[in-house]
Amino acid sequence: MPLTPNIPRLLDELSHLATISAHPAPAVTRVLFSEQDLAARAWLLGLAENAGLTHRADPAGNLFITLEGTDPTLPAVATGSHTDAIPNAGAYDGVVGVLGGLEALRTIAASGEKPRRSIELIMFTAEEPTRFGIGCLGSRLMAGTLTPDEARQLRDPEGRSLEQLRPAQYQGNLEQVSLITAHCSLGTYSHFLELHIEQGPHLDASGTDIGLVEKIAAPAAFRLTFTGTGGHAGAVLMPGRHDAFLAAAETALAVEKAALDSPSDDTVGTTGVIEVKPGAINSIPCHAMMEIDFRDTDLTARAAAISGIRQAAESTCHRRGVTLDWQQINSDPPAICSQEILAVAEKHAVELGYSHVRMISRAYHDSLFMARLCPTAMLFIPCLNGWSHRPDEYASPEAIAKGTTLLTQTLLTLASP
Structure with a gap:
């Protein structure tokens, strides 16, 4: 019984x-x-x-x-x-x-x-x-x-x-x-x-x-800091901008794409935190910080996707004249x-x-x-x-x-x- x-x-x-x-x-x-x-x-x-x-x-x-x-x-x-x-x-x-x-x-x-x-x-x-x-x-x-x-x-x-x-x-x-x-x-x-x-x-x-x-x-989590050049929203023309937030935004889309393109059905990627400075409507963002949560049951697939995200972020920053600091928060198997x-x-x-x-x-x-x-x-x-x-x-x-x-x-x- x-x-x-x-x-x-x-x-x-x-x-x-x-x-x-x-x-x-x-x-x-x-x-x-x-x-x-x-x-x-x-x-x-x-x-x-x-x-x-x-x-x-x-x-x-x-x-x-x-x-x-x-x-x-x-x-x-x-x-x-x-x-x-x-x-x-x-x-x-x-x-x-x-x-x-x-x-x-x-x-x-x-x-x-x-x-x-x-x-x-x-x-x-x-x-x-x-x-x-x-x-x-x-x-x-x-x-x-x-x-x-x-x-x-x-x-x-x-x-x-x-x-x-x-x-x-x-x-x-x-x-x-x-x-x-x-x-x-x-x-x-x-x-x-x-x-x-x-x-x-x-x-x-x-x-x-x-x-x-x-x-x-299990998740791997990362904190990315983008440093660009601030300026007046009206005075700096578009070709001369180094917008930290736009570099972060492109990277967030790269996170989504990496998860969607992964060969593993269990891959998920989330950009859950984004902070922008100076945070004024008439000021070009000179600083952006984002945090990424990326997880999978397949460690190889997760590692490959994260590598692709980092390459995409570095390429974006190079093109936009923005610097990138990539920090790992944790990475658990x-x-x-x-x-x-x-x-x-x-x-x-x-x-x-x-x-x-x-x-x-x-x-x-x-x-x-x-x-x-x-x-x-x-x-x-x-x-x-x-x-x-x-x-x-x-x-x-x-x-x-x-x-x-x-x-x-x-x-x-x-x-x-």
């Missing part, structure tokens, strides 16, 4: 967590180490203690809640996601994976089943880039793709560092961060499985219960998910009578970095119209119940070899 999570309890907890927000309902805002983020963390740990589960934290603020197995010396099976939320977001992104994971641990504990491996729920610090401009801060540190030195250099919009913002319970020397040397050395975890809303329209549009994620696309985990999840989905489909995650998650540490996969549930990162984000009780039930069964199987 499949284990049955307490879905009414889970739904009540999802509703309560949505009220811990810097903005009124239905919006949800919980920025890293804000009053609301700290309150949510304390509340989550209270739930864990009430369930008799042990917990700990690392110096970056990642939280670990553990159901101990009969052989805790074995690498643990892990699940988890995040509870931080960008300003004016919704109630389900990340949260379903954290509270659904907690419900899975409580369900297994209450069932009398004795998994051999421990099962650990991870609440990752700062999956959202709101505070420091970099996503998946906690899982990057755990995987070692962001070093403690690099973490110490991060600043929020007010110029504050991670060490300055961390509350007392997370204080520690980031240089001796135990998440690399102890918690998350290779072999710490045997498997990692993240439950998440799809943040896309495919499952909802097709009426499919579960998405089994086979690949996670895509992840291929574990076929072993997916096979176990698919087997249970069939047993439970859930419709399912293999798919790609074009948004990236903490799973992208956990895949550096152990075999990793994701379970998607539908969200209404694919809407996410907005107050009307919605996952139905039925979708949450199915995702949590499948997560519970899969974790138990993985932890009981």
Whole structure:
């Protein structure tokens, strides 16, 4: 018989967590180490203690809640996601994976089943880039793709560092961060499985219960600064102009063209930031800064497209007499998910009578970095119209119940070899 999570309890907890927000309902805002983020963390740990589960934290603020197995010396099976939320977001992104994971641990504990491996729920610090401009801060540190030195250099919009913002319970020397040397050395975890809303329209549009994620696309991000020559909009004739914004505009079109011309179906390119100076209607732009997000599941295709964009930008700038500064913000490789985990999840989905489909995650998650540490996969549930990162984000009780039930069964199987 499949284990049955307490879905009414889970739904009540999802509703309560949505009220811990810097903005009124239905919006949800919980920025890293804000009053609301700290309150949510304390509340989550209270739930864990009430369930008799042990917990700990690392110096970056990642939280670990553990159901101990009969052989805790074995690498643990892990699940988890995040509870931080960008300003004016919704109630389900990340949260379903954290509270659904907690419900899975409580369900297994209450069932009398004795998994051999421990099962650990991870609440990752700062999956959202709101505070420091970099996503998946906690899982990057755990995987070692962001070093403690690099973490110490991060600043929020007010110029504050991670060490300055961390509350007392997370204080520690980031240089001796135990998440690399102890918690998350290779072999710490045997498997990692993240439950998440799809943040896309495919499952909802097709009426499919579960998405089994086979690949996670990864972004490369760049900041381009164009420096031209300013002047009066009426006094400088067109042949003599060195317009920084027009060079940036041509480059933005090159980003779109590179994505459209890519041989990979999963290539997407976005120019999401553009700043122009001096910003006056009667002044020729002397400065433009743009930021590009370019992602794919095919690293070769992504690299070729980015190379083409850079060549196009340099050619445009040469022709227009504008200088270009090209800076890489980050460049993460895509992840291929574990076929072993997916096979176990698919087997249970069939047993439970859930419709399912293999798919790609074009948004990236903490799973992208956990895949550096152990075999990793994701379970998607539908969200209404694919809407996410907005107050009307919605996952139905039925979708949450199915995702949590499948997560519970899969974790138990993985932890009981």
